[in-house]
Each structure stands twice: as structure tokens, then as C-alpha cells.
Amino acid sequence: MTTVVLRDLTRRFGNVTAVDRLNLEIASGELVAFLGPSGCGKTTTLRMITGLLLPISGDVLFDGKSMITVPTEKRGAVMVFQKHLLFPTMNVGQNVGFGLRMQGVEKKEMNRRVSEILELVKLPGFENRRAHELSGGQQQRVALARALVVRPKVLLLDEPLANLDANLRLEMRELIRSIQREMGISSVFVTHDQEEAVMLADRIALMFDGVLQQYDVPQAFYQKPLSTRVAHFFRNDNALAGTRRGDVVETALGTLRVDAARVQQPDGQVLVTVRPEDVRLNPEAGSPNCIQAKVLLVVYMGTHTQLQLDVGGHTWLVHSDADFQARVGETIPIELPASRLWLLPAN
Amino acid sequence: MQKIIRWIVLISLVVVALAPILPQFVWSFSHRWLFPSLLPSEWSLEPWEYAFSTSSRVGEAFISSMAIGIVVSLLSIIVGLPASRALALYDFRGKSVIEWLLMVPIIVPGIVATMGIHQVFIRLRLTDTFIGVCLVHLIPCIPYMVLVMSSVFANYGTDLEDTARTLGAGPVSVFRYVTLPGILPGLLVSTMFTFLISWGQYITTVLIGGGSIITLPMVLFPFIAGTNYSNAASISLIFVAPAILVLIFTSRQLGRESAVMGGFGKL
Numbered sequence: 001m002t003t004v005v006l007r008d009l010t011r012r013f014g015n016v017t018a019v020d021r022l023n024l025e026i027a028s029g030e031l032v033a034f035l036g037p038s039g040c041g042k043t044t045t046l047r048m049i050t051g052l053l054l055p056i057s058g059d060v061l062f063d064g065k066s067m068i069t070v071p072t073e074k075r076g077a078v079m080v081f082q083k084h085l086l087f088p089t090m091n092v093g094q095n096v097g098f099g100l101r102m103q104g105v106e107k108k109e110m111n112r113r114v115s116e117i118l119e120l121v122k123l124p125g126f127e128n129r130r131a132h133e134l135s136g137g138q139q140q141r142v143a144l145a146r147a148l149v150v151r152p153k154v155l156l157l158d159e160p161l162a163n164l165d166a167n168l169r170l171e172m173r174e175l176i177r178s179i180q181r182e183m184g185i186s187s188v189f190v191t192h193d194q195e196e197a198v199m200l201a202d203r204i205a206l207m208f209d210g211v212l213q214q215y216d217v218p219q220a221f222y223q224k225p226l227s228t229r230v231a232h233f234f235r236n237d238n239a240l241a242g243t244r245r246g247d248v249v250e251t252a253l254g255t256l257r258v259d260a261a262r263v264q265q266p267d268g269q270v271l272v273t274v275r276p277e278d279v280r281l282n283p284e285a286g287s288p289n290c291i292q293a294k295v296l297l298v299v300y301m302g303t304h305t306q307l308q309l310d311v312g313g314h315t316w317l318v319h320s321d322a323d324f325q326a327r328v329g330e331t332i333p334i335e336l337p338a339s340r341l342w343l344l345p346a347n
Numbered sequence: 348m349q350k351i352i353r354w355i356v357l358i359s360l361v362v363v364a365l366a367p368i369l370p371q372f373v374w375s376f377s378h379r380w381l382f383p384s385l386l387p388s389e390w391s392l393e394p395w396e397y398a399f400s401t402s403s404r405v406g407e408a409f410i411s412s413m414a415i416g417i418v419v420s421l422l423s424i425i426v427g428l429p430a431s432r433a434l435a436l437y438d439f440r441g442k443s444v445i446e447w448l449l450m451v452p453i454i455v456p457g458i459v460a461t462m463g464i465h466q467v468f469i470r471l472r473l474t475d476t477f478i479g480v481c482l483v484h485l486i487p488c489i490p491y492m493v494l495v496m497s498s499v500f501a502n503y504g505t506d507l508e509d510t511a512r513t514l515g516a517g518p519v520s521v522f523r524y525v526t527l528p529g530i531l532p533g534l535l536v537s538t539m540f541t542f543l544i545s546w547g548q549y550i551t552t553v554l555i556g557g558g559s560i561i562t563l564p565m566v567l568f569p570f571i572a573g574t575n576y577s578n579a580a581s582i583s584l585i586f587v588a589p590a591i592l593v594l595i596f597t598s599r600q601l602g603r604e605s606a607v608m609g610g611f612g613k614l
Contacts, residue, residue: 050509050512050513052509052512052513071517072509072512072513073512073513073514073515073516073517074515075513076515077513078513078514079509079510079513080510081506081509081510083506084504084506084507084510087507087510087511087524087525087528088507088529089528089529098511098514098516098524099514099515102511102514102515102516102517102520103515143510146514147514150514150515156513
């Protein structure tokens, strides 16, 4: 049970700032996703937590103790890499037992714990297999077992599912989640896949260009994104310029009511947004927050129909029922429910 | 298909390497062998008796060639291993300059460099000494070791070492349990080839050894320059034996794609 605190963590490579004054806290037993496009600094941050890479400034704290001067091998932060998973010259048992051997655990105890953990990752009796005899998914599970067997303070996973095919990915995702819960290890995994982050993580840290954009529970990235960039990453490009005054926003298409307790932008220039799945089509007559939109495109997606609409000069995406009928070019009323309406800073 | 190609490569290598040795083999058992006869008119064990006699100094030269080769190989590992790792895995100022400097002994003829070094070695009293010869052999050997091993290190990467460190292994354990076993096949092959480079040195040994250090090529050359092909043949077969052994030992590596062979591409 370990809390991890990153304080003003900064790392440069030459002139490039890979991670810029990163501050975040990982609660004990929490599973956090570092999410962002490749090159955003998420793996760099992971390496700084392990001590494989030292920050230029800032601090890494485990349970309140600074780890900056502690070498990697004494930190107890175990990392599972994306590639080159297993030691090729050792068999599965030796691989999994490696960390225990380094700790000087007695052989009998080591064998017991190795077979116990192999059972946990559903590879019982695999001790004598060679690394190259295993499938990609099995290697992944052995690598996970090798990390877990030392009961690490912090478990760090670099794109753990990236090299697996879709079915294995699902299986592995559930395995990671259940073991992580069971053992209560504070964990971080890196991913560029927002869906994976949402399904697996307690909290998501979204990074762009080395800067932390938002650190929150998965729901917040859908319902309460902090910027248009964050909203865009979570596939919401709907926006309408306006001016907030108290619990209303004046827009070119009319006045919209907002839930003042929910939205966070101060009065002034704002962008109004509602997620594609939250926009209501066919609103009842007289409903508040109704505006007119022109249909640009109708695409049948099987489970729903996707509409592209012109909303006051902005292109919006809206999901409707699969059987929704609309003609391209016609103008339809849409409702932006106040309970779903969110304000972004105008930029 | 790949297996067939592998066999073709292997067989052609063996043919190219062994075919020239066949006449040598016949020569080494001949007393008289004149053109145009297909086989010697008189057979004899004399060339081999000569090669193993003390007066030929072949035994003595074999031992000193062997000793020099082993010392040079060890020194090449000590100097070359850290250097090749650094060149393969780290970025630092002046890296390209060092990479270029490593190529210099391959571009500049050994005799030119050795003559310059000769002057320095005289002042350092290293001429005519065993260690002086070993040091001058390092000139062609270290670049070879570094280029091949940097390819091996680059291929091996750092992920496994990093994994081991996060699992609690200190620097010594990481090297012992992860790095060394990983690079060992490549290290064995490049060490054997480094040994052969030292084994085959002639000019450098003559200049720096000044006749005090007698190696096998030095015993062999007078016979090749002269006309006693029979004695030249028996001695050259002794001379070529380690190379054949290395070839057989490394043919597995030569027949397939490996990081070691990638290193040859840089030479």
C-alpha cells in the first residue's frame, strides 16, 4: 500500500521538454492511466517513477518519502515493458523468480511463491517452459507474474496490451484489473487508447506535449472536459460560441439555460458543448434549450445513426436512434439539455 | 526454402574456405611434385617432421602466437566491451567522431600507423617486447571488436536490463544475469575473430617485435618467399588450423541472420 506523489516533475531531452512541471497524486491501491498521443511524455514519466530516468527538477515521493536519491533497484517500483518481455536465457520459473532471487529469498519459498503466482495469471505448471515457446499473451502474463511476485510498492505497465490481438486484449485487461484489485497494488499503466483507459483506470491523467491536461475519473473526460483539446481527444468536437451571464449563455442561435451548479466557466466568452450522444433530437414542442440545425450528412451505423449538423456555422456530430429519419439539407430542431450542457473556455 | 538457402551458404563457405587448402595438404606430404603431374611423384613425411622439429621453431612460434592472440583478445574485450555498449546505446557529444576514428585503422594501412607507433614505442622501451607486440595488434583488433559488439548491444537493447533493475537487481547482478548471457554468443564469435586478426598479423609483429618475438607468420613467410613449398605447406596448415576451427564453430552464426553478422556489414 503506497501513495505516489509527483511534484513539479520536469524532464528535458536536449531542447525538447518531454515532461513539464507534472503534479499528480496516486492514491494507495489506485489504478491510474497515463493517456495521450505518442510522444506526450507518458512513458518518460513512468521511467522517472522507476528511477531509470532522473528528472531535471521536481520530486517523486512514495508514502511521502523522496525517491530521487534512491536507485531503481531499491525503489520497489516494478516496470513491465512493452517489448522484450522475458529474459531469453531463462525459463519461465527462473524469469518469474528473478526478483525473489535478487531479494535473496530462500529457494523453497521462492518456488512456492512462483507457482502460486503462475496460478494467479492462469499459467499453472509452466515453470520449465522456455520463454520462446510461449505465445505473446502468455509471455505477457509471465511478465506480469514476474512483476507481481515481488509484491511491488508500485506496478508500472508500459502499453501492456499494445501487442496483443483484440480477444487477448480483453482477457488481459480483465486479468490486470482483477489482480490489481485483489492485491491492492498502486499501479500506473501507459496507453494511447482512450477506450482502454476508460475501461481499466480509476483515474486518468491525460497528457499532451509533456503537460498534464486533466487528471480525473473517466466520467469527467466525457462530461466535464477542461478544454476543447481534451474534449476532442474524447471524440467531442461539438462547440458553439457564446457569452455566459449567470445561468444563461447568449449565442447566435438564441439563449441557452445552463446548470450553474454544474458548469465551471466564469461569466464571459465561452464555448457551449454537448456530447454527440446527449443531444436530443425530436424535442417536444416548447422544450427549453431548443435550437435549429441543418442536416449535412446522415450515416447509418448499425446501433445508431450519426448525423452531421450545421449548428450556427459549427459542424456538430450527433448520435440518434438507429431508425431516425432525416433528409440532408432539411432544418431540424435539436435540444441541448441543460443537465448535459457543459462550458469550455473560448480560445 | 530458408533451410535450403542456409545449406547453400554453408556449403559454398566451406568450399571457398577449404578448396585452397587441399593442394596445401598434398604439398605437405610431397617430396617432389613437378608440373604437369596431377600428384606428387615422391611422397614424404619430411615436411611434417620438419614442422614439428625444434630447429624449425614452429612450436615456439605457435605458443607465442597463441599467447599474443589470447592477451590481445582479452584486452580487446576489456577496452571494447564498454566502448561498444556506449556507442550502441547512448547519445553523447562527439559520438560520430569516435565512430569515424574507429574506422581509421581499417582505412589507413597498418604499416603506416605501425611505423609512427614504432618511434613512440622505442621511447617507451616497448619495442622487442611481448607486450609491445600485443599493444600494436590492438590497432586492428579493437575497432573490429567495437563495431561487431556495438551491433550486438544495439540489437539486445536496454529493456531487459531495465526490467531487471526494477525487479531489484543491482548493476553487478544485471550484468551477470541479464547482459552477459544475452551478449555471450556474439561476444564468443567476435572474440574468436579478434583472435584470428591477431593470429594473422605479420608486418606489425615484425616491426615492433624486431625479431625478438617470433610468431607463426614470421616462421612461415621465408618458406613462401623461398621455394620449399612442402615445408611452407605443412607450416601453413598448422597456421590455418585455428581459422578452420573458428569457421566450423561459428558456421551456425554465419548461416543465419544475426546481430553479429550485422556488425560485419559495418566493416
